[in-house]
Amino acid sequence: xxxxxxxxxxxxxxxxxxxxxxCRSLDFQATTMFWYxxxxxxxxxxxxxxxxxSKATYEQGVEKDKFLxxxxxxxxxxxxxxxAHPEDSSFYICSAPKTGFTGNTxxxxxGSWLTVV
Amino acid sequence: xxxVEQNSGPLSVPEGAIASLxxxxxxxxxxxxxxxxxxxxxxxxxxxxxxxNGDKEDGRFTAQLNKASQYVSLLIRxxxxxxxxxxxxxCENSGNTPLVFGKGTRLSVIA
Numbered sequence: 001x002x003x004x005x006x007x008x009x010x011x012x013x014x015x016x017x018x019x020x021x022x023c024r025s026l027d028f029q030a031t032t033m034f035w036y037x038x039x040x041x042x043x044x045x046x047x048x049x050x051x052x053x054s055k056a057t058y059e060q061g062v063e064k065d066k067f068l069x070x071x072x073x074x075x076x077x078x079x080x081x082x083x084a085h086p087e088d089s090s091f092y093i094c095s096a097p098k099t100g101f102t103g104n105t106x107x108x109x110x111g112s113w114l115t116v117v
Numbered sequence: 118x119x120x121v122e123q124n125s126g127p128l129s130v131p132e133g134a135i136a137s138l139x140x141x142x143x144x145x146x147x148x149x150x151x152x153x154x155x156x157x158x159x160x161x162x163x164x165x166x167x168x169x170n171g172d173k174e175d176g177r178f179t180a181q182l183n184k185a186s187q188y189v190s191l192l193i194r195x196x197x198x199x200x201x202x203x204x205x206x207x208c209e210n211s212g213n214t215p216l217v218f219g220k221g222t223r224l225s226v227i228a
Contacts, residue, residue, distance in 0.1 A: 032213040111160035
């Protein structure tokens with residue numbers, strides 16, 4: 001079954017509005033989660049590292065005021081796309097590391113398709 | 118700069134054959150290595166993880182790691198058309214650092 005869950009799986013919003021995407025670790029605690037964006041037929045692009053209880057770390061070129069990340073608990077991180085525009089339409093995916101006996105394993109959520117019209 | 122290199126493909130193999138996917142990485146500090154499968158329009162799905170030198174087998178999949186050569190591979194035995202997807206190689210340096218991904222190899226298994 002799923003280890004990391006994302007919601008919603010698909011969302012359509014009007015240009016200028018904000019959209020919130022949730023990422024939950026289902027049976028483990030994650031002090032860190034990662035947010036990616038992927039355009040069709042392109043590679044995964046890391047947007048930011050979400051840190052529980054502190055500010056997110058954004059990759060170069062990613063606007064922190066546009067992509068708000070909140071990691072308020074050990075099992076939930078949210079990504080809010082503010083003032084969305086059609087060019088923000090993309091596949092957004094989160095991931096979280098789960099610690100095992102041999103090391104960390106990174107699991108991905110199911111992803112969220114955002115369409116801005 | 119940490120890099121992971123993969124041949125973009127497409128790699129075409131006939132059904133029932135062995136598919137061999139290769140990956141090299143630049144960061145000698147990498148500790149954990151992963152292979153993900155991504156179908157078009159879907160999220161990456163973990164296939165294999167490997168942490169120490171040698172081979173690790175899971176069903177039809179075998180991951181191989183050679184830290185001295187900075188090389189990771191994935192073998193898929195008895196390839197099936199359903200294995201057709203993009204395979205992503207990824208490396209991790211430490212517990213809470215983001216994965217460094219290769220661009221992926223597109224595999225096509227021909228029935």
